[in-house]
Amino acid sequence: MIVTERLLLRRPKLADVPALFEFLGDPDAMQFTHIDRSPKECRRRVAAHEWRRRRDGCAPWTVQLKESGRIIGWGGLYDDPFDPGWGVELGYYFHPDTWGKGFGSELTAAAMHEADEVLKLPKVSAFARPDNTASRRLLEKTGFRVVRYVSEMERYYFERLRPGG
Template identity: 30%
Template sequence: MQPFDTARLHCRPFAESDAAGMFALDSDPAVHRYLGGIGGRLLTEPAQSLEMVRFIRAQYVANGIGRWAVLLRATGEFMGWAGLKLVAGPINGHHDFYDLGYRFRPHFWRQGYGHEAAQAWLDYGFKTLRLPQICAYADAENAGSRRILEKIGLRQGNEFIESGVRCVWYEAANPGPEK
């Protein structure tokens, strides 16, 4: 798994040294506003973030993919994470699908970073990993996240309930080789 850059972001596999950044991210109630039961729990102790990093790193070994740390290229600051993960399911009747996700610290919101990361991971999934399909889902009330998914070309599907949260399903098929 080779790290890669976008215009403003550096994406790389998580390291245990990212635990403090993960704690800052996942202990923030604003970050968890639309996650409810679908995105994990609000962290209350720094040790929990190290457990989370180790859990993600185990996904790399088990599945060859997982969420990656996203750093601001200009400064190296931990912004959050983005990437693909293999989800066994069932979620919305789907099993064994690749889920596109992203989560950033609030001071990085509304600057196009989420779109930039999501687009990069969609491209990585289709062009590098050659996945046949990429899916995502978001809280139906999370207009910002839903806008990103639609802007990168995922098609909106049905609404469904996941862990008591009304969600919207998105997916895209690999368009194949570029001409």
């Protein structure tokens, strides 16, 4: 478990799926990315990423508020089992009622510390749609740079190289 100023970042459990599905299955919350169509699909996604954690050493965390324990997000570092070939990526997904409160920045800072100091990754990638200005701003603030636009995905591909690496 990783503890930040306001968040607990921990391995997901299948018991987290109902709370995760509240936003991972919400078309408005997931307007810029994949939407889980059912709790079963959400459970499959969580389980597939956890299987990859054993292989890769990283996968998205369940994000909880430290103060209340409420699950508000899912994200971190992962090699996407559903769209392989991009290397380790940073991704973050939050309940809409938590947007704009800096939780993405807090999660991203913890993930980049993990990438640099624990996993010692030479680079981390990320994707953002052109109209997802909040995500693009967060990535740029964290040191990611646009490498190219991937037209078949309708997303910008970002990379962040390990500092001093």
